[in-house]
Amino acid sequence: MGDERAVGTPVLRRLNTASVLRAVRDCAPDPVRLAELVKLTGLTRPTVGQAVEDLVEAGWVQHHHPAAASRKGGRPAVRVSLRGRAAPVLGLDVGPHTVSAGIDDLAGRRLAAVRRSVDHNRASRLLTVVDAVIARVLEEAGFDADEIAAVVVATPGIVDSGSGRILLAPSVSGWTSVNLSDHLRDRFRCPVRVENDANLAALAVARERAGPGTLLAVQWGERLGAGVVIDGRLHRGTGAAGEIGFIRPPGRVPDTDDGRGPLERAIGAEAITEQARRAARTHPESVLRDGPIDAAAVFAAAATGDAVAERVVDDVARTFAHAIAPAVLVLAPDAVVIGGGVARAGPVLLAAITRHLADLTLTPPDVGISGLAEDTILTGALRMALDEVWHQLPA
Amino acid sequence: MGDERAVGTPVLRRLNTASVLRAVRDCAPDPVRLAELVKLTGLTRPTVGQAVEDLVEAGWVQHHHPAAASRKGGRPAVRVSLRGRAAPVLGLDVGPHTVSAGIDDLAGRRLAAVRRSVDHNRASRLLTVVDAVIARVLEEAGFDADEIAAVVVATPGIVDSGSGRILLAPSVSGWTSVNLSDHLRDRFRCPVRVENDANLAALAVARERAGPGTLLAVQWGERLGAGVVIDGRLHRGTGAAGEIGFIRPPGRVPDTDDGRGPLERAIGAEAITEQARRAARTHPESVLRDGPIDAAAVFAAAATGDAVAERVVDDVARTFAHAIAPAVLVLAPDAVVIGGGVARAGPVLLAAITRHLADLTLTPPDVGISGLAEDTILTGALRMALDEVWHQLPA
DNA sequence: GGAAGTTTATTAAGGTCTTTACAAAACCTC
């Protein structure tokens, strides 16, 4: 957005070539006829031809010689498609319990994915697992580390987006003293970015929704985090944007010393089960009285109409709604999407939150559940890595 | 960001001409030598020469024949400057008590400004005053309505940014049924935009600070509103972003039927005086006991060390901090800037808010007072109008 | 099996724009 300096004729070619490449990408995994590109880009055929030639030479796209089926008569079209292997990206999700990695090609196809659980969440052990997982996923996809075009790592805690240092990570002991960023930069010859996991989950959710608008994507499990995506771009603020776990909800909150924030202590997965347990003790008529209680059980009970469970869920929903209402009023997001473990609660929780938010805000956002599976964060990391590659095309 | 279609050689000229025009603008009121533009834009002299020629022809810039002083020897330079009168913009601030208007030229120089107070804040009367103020400011600046290049109107309430309709405006009775946007579009031949006043104030404050980052600018008087500016661009969300007046603060809030939000009823200017009045009754040792009390008096008393006043101010600050803390956690703004009537409270209030926010947030933002005078909103409106003009240069 | 028709690729000429290079102008200083 800053200065667009030194404009000579050559930039035209770069502009147009980029335009053609974008068009090829938008046709994603399918090969596209050259004539199609002419229509898509609005450029003329000779220009497109030149651009494609350049792109093939640079290795970004490849020809599809066998123009097999669906002929309508006429000279067979030259068809090209993205050469995915030109710039594969690596995503990494370093959680307190599991480490997963994935490699996507330029078109967003998943070439490999690895998931490994960690027994002890000590930092040193974690780092070893990270290295092992990276090695495995590279092998599975058949790439050398030097071929990777961008790396994005998701980690819990607060990350300084400039240096990649982890500033605060209560859930992994010793994690802040590990310079993960430098560690990885030694292994790869490409940009390495470390980013908060909730932020990346938000990015993944936003991409799934597509289109512009403001999104508040909440990760809700033992802990609570959120990411803000505005018109497809992640909002970082001074760095710690989206840390909803530290919102102080109304009412008393138990004091703990594990670095969790007030809202996490009030309505994190653990707090929900604890609340249900207390309620079950004083209300033995509830189905919650027997069997082990966890958050899923509470939501299941509420779904079947158990009054005690319903009250707990409503309480949780109200606390959550009150906590985020000020942010919803300030941001006016189009949607609030909930992911993470608690998201499996489904419609019961959703309805309660929607109801309370309607009371507390002027233009209540859509409240929804993230449709993505467990690898939301990993997908977000890969998405951001792809963005990085696409952003610096003219390399 | 969408599609940059149909790139031929002519776009180069447009691009470079725009680049030169930007450079001329950045030198703002001072005329600039042609050779200087060459350095600033990175283009070559013939290119700059051509561009300047085009711009002069189009009326955007003008020559400065008398190359008077500061010669260093050599052929006298051709100097050009922005022809401010080429595209004057009109800003309007329609408040419940006053209507003000201003006209800026392209370089941001204030050519005229008019302010008029309104006795009855009935919508029909207000509209008459608006028309009169517009006529007056046009006359003062010596322009015809058709010459204005952009109009931005600030109004309290929630505005649909697409249609310009006012959706909610409790402070002016009947204001929502007036189609201000259409009314003005009939008078001007240029784009007319209606925007929430707090949003425009935020824009003005953000421009004063300059540079990127996230800003939460609060307007705090009888009512409370805010605007969010991210990297220089106003954030609207679904339309009602920044409506902090409707945040529900902890504790009981008096119920009124005047359309004000809970936070406004709790710590609006009126609520502050009411709170002080109550405190003075039970604490006759306070200096607040004698003389008429208004918000300014409370802050003044607190500044001199009056304990009762100090407690009131601290209460207000705590309520405010608790109310916006969730939004601060989610947005992680670089700064929270307070404007409006209460902003005159100064350091007393500021210090208290800063203290409380430090407790409630992870990366506490700078808390400051808006340095702009009473015409913050008007300045913001003019700023946005200028942006509009600059955004659509290639007209 | 050949001709017509259709779709696409290729090639050549023309125009616009920037760049490079060079010459002219205008002013100051000595």
Next chain:
DNA sequence: GAGGTTTTGTAAAGACCTTAATAAACTTCC
């Protein structure tokens, strides 16, 4: 008034896109 300096102005060259015309390759129909 000569020399120097800074700037403007002009012409030729290079790069790129576009229009238009031509050639190619394949399907379909007769």
